[in-house]
Amino acid sequence: xxxxxxxxxxxxxxxxxxxxxxxxxxxxxxxxxxxxxxxxxxxxxxxxxxxxxxxxxxxxxxxxxxxxxxxxxxxxxxxxxxxxxxxxxxxxxxxxxxxxxxxxxxxxxxxxxxxxxxxxxxxxxxxxxxxxxxxxxxxxxxxxxxxxxxxxxxxxxxxxxxxxxxxxxxxxxxxxxxxxxxxxxxxxxxxxxxxxxxxxxxxxxxxxxxxxxxxxxxxxxxxxxxxxxxxxxxxxxxxxxxxxxxxxxxxxxxxxxxxxxxxxxxxxxxxxxxxxxxxxxxxxxxxxxxxxxxxxxxxxxx
Amino acid sequence: xxxxxxxxxxxxxxxxxxxxxxxxxxxxxxxxxxxxxxxxxxxxxxxxxxxxxxxxxxxxxxxxxxxxxxxxxxxxxxxxxxxxxxxxxxxxxxxxxxxxxxxxxxxxxxxxxxxxxxxxxxxxxxxxxxxxxxxxxxxxxxxxxxxxxxxxxxxxxxxxxxxxxxxxxxxxxxxxxxxxxxxxxxxxxxxxxxxxxxxxxxxxxxxxxxxxxxxxxxxxxxxxxxxxxxxxxxxxxxxxxxxxxxxxxxxx
Ligand SMILES: Cc1cc2nc3c(=O)[nH]c(=O)nc-3n(C[C@H](O)[C@H](O)[C@H](O)COP(=O)(O)OP(=O)(O)OC[C@H]3O[C@@H](n4cnc5c(N)ncnc54)[C@H](O)[C@@H]3O)c2cc1C
Ligand SMILES: Cc1cc2nc3c(=O)[nH]c(=O)nc-3n(C[C@H](O)[C@H](O)[C@H](O)COP(=O)(O)O)c2cc1C
Ligand code: FES
Numbered sequence: 001x002x003x004x005x006x007x008x009x010x011x012x013x014x015x016x017x018x019x020x021x022x023x024x025x026x027x028x029x030x031x032x033x034x035x036x037x038x039x040x041x042x043x044x045x046x047x048x049x050x051x052x053x054x055x056x057x058x059x060x061x062x063x064x065x066x067x068x069x070x071x072x073x074x075x076x077x078x079x080x081x082x083x084x085x086x087x088x089x090x091x092x093x094x095x096x097x098x099x100x101x102x103x104x105x106x107x108x109x110x111x112x113x114x115x116x117x118x119x120x121x122x123x124x125x126x127x128x129x130x131x132x133x134x135x136x137x138x139x140x141x142x143x144x145x146x147x148x149x150x151x152x153x154x155x156x157x158x159x160x161x162x163x164x165x166x167x168x169x170x171x172x173x174x175x176x177x178x179x180x181x182x183x184x185x186x187x188x189x190x191x192x193x194x195x196x197x198x199x200x201x202x203x204x205x206x207x208x209x210x211x212x213x214x215x216x217x218x219x220x221x222x223x224x225x226x227x228x229x230x231x232x233x234x235x236x237x238x239x240x241x242x243x244x245x246x247x248x249x250x251x252x253x254x255x256x257x258x259x260x261x262x263x264x265x266x267x268x269x270x271x272x273x274x275x276x277x278x279x280x281x282x283x284x285x286x287x288x289x290x291x292x293x294x295x296x297x298x299x300x301x302x
Numbered sequence: 303x304x305x306x307x308x309x310x311x312x313x314x315x316x317x318x319x320x321x322x323x324x325x326x327x328x329x330x331x332x333x334x335x336x337x338x339x340x341x342x343x344x345x346x347x348x349x350x351x352x353x354x355x356x357x358x359x360x361x362x363x364x365x366x367x368x369x370x371x372x373x374x375x376x377x378x379x380x381x382x383x384x385x386x387x388x389x390x391x392x393x394x395x396x397x398x399x400x401x402x403x404x405x406x407x408x409x410x411x412x413x414x415x416x417x418x419x420x421x422x423x424x425x426x427x428x429x430x431x432x433x434x435x436x437x438x439x440x441x442x443x444x445x446x447x448x449x450x451x452x453x454x455x456x457x458x459x460x461x462x463x464x465x466x467x468x469x470x471x472x473x474x475x476x477x478x479x480x481x482x483x484x485x486x487x488x489x490x491x492x493x494x495x496x497x498x499x500x501x502x503x504x505x506x507x508x509x510x511x512x513x514x515x516x517x518x519x520x521x522x523x524x525x526x527x528x529x530x531x532x533x534x535x536x537x538x539x540x541x542x543x544x545x546x547x548x549x550x551x552x553x554x
Pocket of ligand 2: 019020021022044045046066068070072098100126129164190191192214215216217219241242243244262263264265266521
């Protein structure tokens with residue numbers, strides 16, 4: 001039975017990964033899951049310098065989802081390399097940092113340094129964070145800026161480059177296609193969906209930055225549709241995410257065309273959910289007599 | 303795996319007691335339990351302080367304020383409950399000291415467990431129990447019994463003295479001589495307490511109850527500004543030195 005999948009030249013032992021921003025740097029999660037058992041760990045969006053994140057409220061539940069406006073709080077490159085990466089490697093995790101610089105130059109520098117760092121398996125370029133003033137989603141909504149960043153990022157990155165796409169555009173697949181054309185090894189879809197909450201008591205937007213990112217089961221149908229559309233347009237692997245809460249959810253993504261999946265918001269709720277999904281995958285493959293998980297990738301298109 | 307021992311018991315208006323077997327016998331006052339209610343809606347776990355802990359059974363007092371607590375209150379039988387506990391950093395437990403505990407509303411809950419442990423360590427426990435009105439006071443007798451001195455205050459004067467936690471604290475701070483003040487309640491009340499007890503020799507510990515995303519340190523949703531940078535209330539707290547907190551940012 002083969003549960004391994006390929007992201008470019010990187011082989012993940014199984015398709016189950018944990019999503020950036022919902023797994024910290026693995027330290028807290030390691031109390032609930034064996035990090036070595038995961039396909040990969042995507043760490044929190046990283047910048048050169050540490051970031052404090054946004055002021056005011058940062059997270060609130062909505063019906064079957066959450067809105068967040070964390071604002072890429074992170075420890076910065078130096079502390080990541082010195083403290084966080086060694087921990088993850090000591091747990092035998094497959095580490096994929098999520099790169100979230102303010103500017104094209106910052107992203108390029110991060111790509112360069114991180115892709116040359118021993119122990120880092122791949123990079124995920126985040127062009128889709130809705131919660132920061134500069135950078136983030138700004139790179140992922142304008143195809144020209146996107147292309148410019150990608151061309152440079154590809155050049156600067158020695159190893160595997162994954163591009164994390166924003167759902168907040170008309171045609172996500174067009175961005176996926178551009179990523180493929182510029183030499184990305186894979187795409188992740190989706191980041192959070194732009195949303196907003198009004199505090200009816202104060203009669204104002206609840207978050208200081210007004211809009212925020214919606215995630216969790218509420219966005220799953222949107223994410224599945226986008227993965228399905230991307231699969232029709234590109235040949236590079238897709239890492240599917242958005243609202244996965246259980247094994248069946250994960251199967252939907254795989255059948256829609258995802259080679260691997262990421263669990264995000266549901267780690268916050270059930271931190272062992274990724275482990276459960278891995279266990280269920282093996283049971284399912286035995287029961288359904290599936291020898292290779294790759295047989296199921298995109299099967300909904302056939 | 304945790305088990306709810308009995309259906310929720312009403313202890314005063316809108317407040318209920320839960321007894322949960324968590325299979326663990328050790329916790330610290332100020333730590334909390336993170337309870338999953340429903341499948342996807344409500345989605346996030348709900349954090350509640352430990353009110354008491356004997357053998358493997360923790361007790362929780364919750365106030366009905368919204369969707370999750372409304373469902374929790376209506377659980378009609380004992381059985382499996384999805385709980386992660388104990389979590390967070392609790393209060394520090396001193397020895398042989400003169401302590402003052404100030405609870406506001408449901409914020410009294412963690413202070414009962416704290417009072418018990420302080421008592422066991424030979425501290426003098428002075429307790430100020432503040433509530434909105436008489437109807438909202440739970441387990442007054444238990445609190446009275448555990449305290450060396452017990453003060454009761456309600457906003458409307460319907461039980462004990464008339465006044466808020468801060469009103470009465472203002473008087474108590476005058477004579478003072480407390481080595482350490484522990485408080486839990488609405489942020490505005492705790493900010494007031496920190497302002498009132500100005501003597502730097504009096505240590506102040508607060509327990510923050512801001513909104514949590516995960517309760518286990520994954521999301522940074524519970525960030526609080528302190529004079530040592532941003533901290534995550536769920537793993538760095540919920541108990542903190544009250545003087546390090548940037549109360550202005552918390553009260554926005
Ligand atoms: C460490 C910690 C310990 C706590 N201990 C206790 C306890 O012992 N007993 C107890 O009754 N409650 C306690 N709380 C608060 C409790 O977690 C919330 O009241 C509960 O999550 C509300 O859930 P709900 O679904 O009923 O309300 P929701 O439907 O989620 O919300 C109802 C209303 O309450 C507001 N609200 C929700 N959570 C909070 C919060 N944490 N702070 C301020 N406003 C909030 C919402 O914005 C909304 O206006 C604690 C919170 C923390 C962080
Ligand atoms: C609290 C929180 C923080 C996040 N931080 C990041 C981040 O730093 N970088 C990133 O690319 N995506 C981030 N995301 C987006 C998730 O990785 C994921 O793409 C999105 O939440 C959809 O998946 P989900 O519904 O399973 O959560 C964050 C999401 C949440 C809820
Ligand atoms: S609530 Fe998620 S880090 Fe504290």
